[in-house]
Amino acid sequence: MEAAAEKRLRLLNADYREVAGREPQTFYCPILYRDEEVELCRAHIVNESFPESDRKWTIQRADVDSWFGSMFEADFVKLKYREKLKVLDVLADPELTRQLRPKFTLDGEEVEHYAVTGPVPDRFSPVLVDHESEPIELVLKVPPEELLKGERKQWDVAFEQDLRLPALVSLLKSAHLTLFQLVGYRYALSAGGRFLGRKVLGDFFDRTVELSRSDALLEARNHFKEFRNLVRPIVPPTTDLAGTVTDGLFHLCRYSGGLAKAVFVRTGEHLHTVLVPVLDNGETAARFMAFLDQSSVTFEARPARYMGDHWEVSPTSWEFEWPRANFERTWHRP
Structure with a gap:
């Protein structure tokens, strides 16, 4: 690896040593929750194909990063074309025709x-x-x-694209890596980190990495359906939020059963919210998912930032409704 990546790896390993109390072998993956001798890479928090996206990156297993990239993010980045292209522009460009299939x-x-x-x-x-x-x-x-x-x-x-599944998976991964970037293994080894990293993302990778693409996507529809209410687009996208990985700002959300962090992921002009529960154990995770599945969900939110060694939470709060719906709608361009 290059010098910058080697330096980042040393910092992450030192953080793991401090939090976990044991020496890492190579790199403790915050998605598979294993430490193995594998190829590592620089993994962008937000896919770099989105124009003007934040270019921050972290260390990740190359097999995990490339697999999620090819399986889901390659389709998700097509979101950048929404409301930007006319169908004749697509027909005139062989590469866009290949991607968008008019x-x-x-x-x-x-x-x-x-x-x-x-x-x-x-x-x-x-x-x-x-x-x-x-x-x-x-x-x-x-x-x-x-x-x-x-x-x-x-x-x-x-041309039309159904981006619900690739958007859901890609945004869950971006939110997880955002919190890993900000908080390190204090987040990754927490119950909430293990829920999003291991249960939502890692378990799915382990079950499907050897499958064909079509079989893996079929399995994905079943697996991620349970987590569809964790992600919502912000419409219209506000310019006040740069994205949590950029400005460190998120919202601490209180609900009847506990707390969740609302992580903001900006992909060019589009802005998304991902709810990451603050958990004590598996039972609180089940209560959180059941809560989100209700027809009407209300949160009390407070702006918050992680300041390197502590959280700063605003005393000002407000309530907002979290809509229960299927992923982002299919988009269509005549």
């Missing part, structure tokens, strides 16, 4: 298409789409005579 429909039925790269088979239809830079040459997999039928003429082209 669809043509004829009278509501999808018609496959591809960019012109050579002679067009007689059974397909070449089309020229106007674009401000230059015309876009495409091939629709539909016979030319089908396009000429007068009774079928309702065309549409759009």
Whole structure:
């Protein structure tokens, strides 16, 4: 590893030694909760593909970081395109077309298409789409005579993405690493840290890392459904919050059964809140999850910051409603 990473690793190992009271072997992973001889890497708290995202990073196992990155974050970063692109801009860019997969429909039925790269088979239809830079040459997999039928003429082209699952998993991981960055192993080895790190993220990795992508994603839908109420977008996103990893600000939230930290994760122009429970044991975790599953949830919140060796909590508080809903909605661009 480079010098900066070696220095960060030494600091983390010293922190682990102080908190856990024992010597680390290589690096005690705050997601798998194991210390093994494996490749380590610099892991960004917020995916660096988001423009103007915080560039802070920590040490992580390379296998864990790359697996979550390819399985979930590669799709989650598409959020940066929402409300930014027109469908013709996507069609004009081969890389955006690959990522966002725009669809043509004829009278509501999808018609496959591809960019012109050579002679067009007689059974397909070449089309020229106007674009401000230059015309876009495409091939629709539909016979030319089908396009000429007068009774079928309702065309549409759009791209849509369901980012609920990749957003949920990526934001849970970012919130966990945010608190690990700020508080170190005092957070990671706490009951709340083990809940989010081990139970939510680590257990899932161990069960699915050897599965195919399709099987792992199917398992993910079942596993993370239980934790869907931990994450919410802030709409509209406020500019007053830079993100907890940047300014150290979070909200300490009191509810009928205990406390939770509201961690803010900023991904470019979008802002999200992740609730991380402050737990004593597994029973309080179960009560917290049951509480979030209620139809109406109210928290009393106070702004707070971690100051390196202590928490500073504002005396000012207010109440807010935490909506019970499925992940962030599917987004669609016509």
